[in-house]
Amino acid sequence: MRHLLIATSLTLALSTAWAQTANGFGSCLSELRAPARAAGVSEASFARHTQGLAPDMSVIEKLDNQPEFRTPIWDYMAGLVDDERVEQGRALLAQHRDTLAQVEARYGVDPATVVAVWGVESNFGQSFGSYPLVQALGTLSCFGRRQSYFRGEFFATLRILQAGHIAPERLVGSWAGAFGHTQFMPSTFERLAVDFDGDGKRDLMDSTADALASTANFLQKAGWQTGQTWGFEVKLPAGFSTSGEGRRSKRPMGEWAAKGLKRVDGSPLPTQGSAGLMALAGPSGPAFLVTRNFDAVYSYNAAESYGLAIAHLSDRLRGGAPFATPWPTDDPGLSRAERREIQSLLLLRGHDIGTVDGMLGDKSRAAIRAEQSRLGVEATGRAGQKLLKALRG
Numbered sequence: 001m002r003h004l005l006i007a008t009s010l011t012l013a014l015s016t017a018w019a020q021t022a023n024g025f026g027s028c029l030s031e032l033r034a035p036a037r038a039a040g041v042s043e044a045s046f047a048r049h050t051q052g053l054a055p056d057m058s059v060i061e062k063l064d065n066q067p068e069f070r071t072p073i074w075d076y077m078a079g080l081v082d083d084e085r086v087e088q089g090r091a092l093l094a095q096h097r098d099t100l101a102q103v104e105a106r107y108g109v110d111p112a113t114v115v116a117v118w119g120v121e122s123n124f125g126q127s128f129g130s131y132p133l134v135q136a137l138g139t140l141s142c143f144g145r146r147q148s149y150f151r152g153e154f155f156a157t158l159r160i161l162q163a164g165h166i167a168p169e170r171l172v173g174s175w176a177g178a179f180g181h182t183q184f185m186p187s188t189f190e191r192l193a194v195d196f197d198g199d200g201k202r203d204l205m206d207s208t209a210d211a212l213a214s215t216a217n218f219l220q221k222a223g224w225q226t227g228q229t230w231g232f233e234v235k236l237p238a239g240f241s242t243s244g245e246g247r248r249s250k251r252p253m254g255e256w257a258a259k260g261l262k263r264v265d266g267s268p269l270p271t272q273g274s275a276g277l278m279a280l281a282g283p284s285g286p287a288f289l290v291t292r293n294f295d296a297v298y299s300y301n302a303a304e305s306y307g308l309a310i311a312h313l314s315d316r317l318r319g320g321a322p323f324a325t326p327w328p329t330d331d332p333g334l335s336r337a338e339r340r341e342i343q344s345l346l347l348l349r350g351h352d353i354g355t356v357d358g359m360l361g362d363k364s365r366a367a368i369r370a371e372q373s374r375l376g377v378e379a380t381g382r383a384g385q386k387l388l389k390a391l392r393g
């Protein structure tokens with residue numbers, strides 16, 4: 001009885017807090033009416049899409065929670081560029097050959113690069129995120145940090161709906177508002193999405209042609225140079241220092257050649273162009289000379305590891321080999337198939353890890369830590385080849 005009373009008063013307190021949040025959201029939305037109209041959202045559109053809208057406070061938790069787990073680059077790359085994604089990407093290159101040829105003719109970006117972006121951004125249209133965009137961006141416009149930034153994206157979302165490019169119920173995405181095959185933010189959509197299938201709508205949710213062309217348009221506007229490489233892996237001379245070098249410190253190829261850098265197959269560097277030296281895991285890991293085209297890919301998400309995943313996937317789609325230099329670790333990362341295998345093995349051992357989806361979330365990490373303790377190794381919550389081998393045995 002006592003427990004019941006406590007539970008009841010807790011529920012009451014929670015529902016009061018929720019009512020306050022909902023009221024605060026309602027008055028915030030009322031205050032956004034005028035600025036929305038000034039930003040080109042009609043009264044009718046605003047009312048239609050915000051009527052009865054409840055906040056989703058889980059997006060504020062996402063905004064505030066820095067991931068506690070820092071993914072090593074070899075894990076990141078092993079999951080993003082695995083045999084499964086290469087195979088699927090090659091099949092899609094063939095399936096969409098005509099569209100991709102037209103996209104290349106119009107924007108000057110080759111099919112493998114466009115399909116690699118698609119594969120990394122949304123797993124070729126299979127992972128869009130499931131947050132209704134109006135609700136997520138409405139909440140981020142009214143609570144938490146960066147409200148003015150998110151208000152801009154919220155108004156852009158309402159303008160996209162107002163223009164009828166995408167049906168409201170189809171407009172779902174990441175908690176932060178990136179959506180569709182290309183995971184564009186709404187303001188990026190407005191600047192760069194194109195209608196390539198000619199139906200009058202720029203539809204990044206349900207039109208593959210629009211999505212592929214919009215990706216190519218993004219890269220073209222970001223400075224993509226037609227017919228040029230993003231870069232390539234290089235072999236550094238023994239003892240070479242990479243300190244002070246980076247993507248942005250570009251030097252003529254001749255200068256790199258004079259320093260003794262070679263391509264990993266031993267062939268000499270190109271004689272034209274300039275590039276920066278990027279070694280994301282230091283001089284003992286894979287090193288790359290990267291050109292302006294890498295910068296165009298980088299601008300898609302402003303992360304070098306992310307850019308490298310796209311660049312490398314594009315090479316693999318063209319038939320290129322995995323990196324010649326191993327990452328500097330004795331415990332390499334897992335492909336998505338291997339992550340699913342680890343999850344199945346954890347299930348077999350009685351851990352509640354949710355569904356086997358190849359994504360190692362909080363539940364999987366807790367189970368991994370438990371198994372690591374049992375095995376007498378450091379309980380990091382990270383799974384690599386070593387743990388996979390131990391669990392198989």
Ligand code: CA
Nearest residue numbers: 195197199201
């Ligand atoms: Ca269209």
